[in-house]
Ligand code: SF4
């Protein structure tokens with residue numbers, strides 16, 4: 123399973139969405155998550171993300187392990203997004219900023 127991690131928060135570029143063959147992405151106010159039940163491990167989304175926020179679960183940095191559960195939980199609540207749209211207006215300012223989990227809106 124692939125996992126969206128912290129660097130997506132407040133950026134939400136959405137380039138990842140169009141390439142996903144199984145519509146795995148679910149959208150919240152300022153973050154996307156991958157539904158682990160629909161992800162087929164194709165890895166196509168990884169290279170699309172300008173924030174390098176998507177990882178194979180097996181390659182997750184240790185400080186991002188908690189995003190496995192967060193993707194699983196929020197994908198049960200948030201609606202599917204099936205096409206790319208505009209990034210967050212301040213994406214360029216927020217990309218690569220540390221400690222963005224505190225800004226996650228649900
Ligand atoms: Fe979709 Fe493939 Fe990314 Fe899984 S790895 S979320 S199936 S594009």
Ligand code: F3S
Pocket residue numbers: 126129130131133134135136137138139153154170171172173174175176
């Ligand atoms: Fe987020 Fe990257 Fe997709 S910033 S919305 S995981 S392209």
